[in-house]
Amino acid sequence: MAYVRQRELEFSRKHVPRTELLTMVEETARIVDETLRALPTEKLAEEYPLLVFEAPTSTEYLLVHLTTHLTYHLGQVNYHRRLLDAR
Template identity: 55%
Template sequence: MNAVIDSLSSLYERDIDTLQAEVKAYKSEANLWKVNGEITNSGGNLALHLCGNLRHFIGAMLGGSGYIRQRDDEFNLKDVKRSELIDQIKTTKKVVIETIEGLKEDQLAENYPVNVFGKEMSTIYFLNHLHGHLNYHLGQLNYHRRLLDQ
């Protein structure tokens, strides 16, 4: 494998494992779904959103997984069991890692197959963007847990 693909695979694996650890770290399963004041995204919804985002943009768009995203559900579903969230995270990890490891080096420089931001971008650019998005929401999830898991 190539060093860039190895790095991407390693970083996504590490951070999806962190997502799973954060979901497991809630003392109370019910607290995954708490919102309060300006904290309008629950930890559970953040986890659903990350799984949907990665399974769509990496699994389906790059890997041809056939996953159909239901973005509204990522924010509207409530009280999904923690075990179901963990299963979704595990599936997401498997799909993301397999897809990234299946990429060829020259694919990284090619245009990402969907114009997401109103302009063309390389696949490596968008994979880096998605990794930043994952980490942004991981930080929110960590704060959500520490603030509302009482």
């Protein structure tokens, strides 16, 4: 099944059960792993088919960007976790 983003739910959905969140994270990790393993190395140098920034980029550049973007959000999650642990 192809991934279908539901961006509005990413910001509006509240009180998601922990078990459901963990299941979604595990499924996402599985899909990312399978996708990257199946990605031929030569595809990395090719232009990414969608225009994401002001100018075209390689697939490799976009994947590095997405990785650093994810780490930014992981930092935010960790910050909020520490706030909750401090209670």
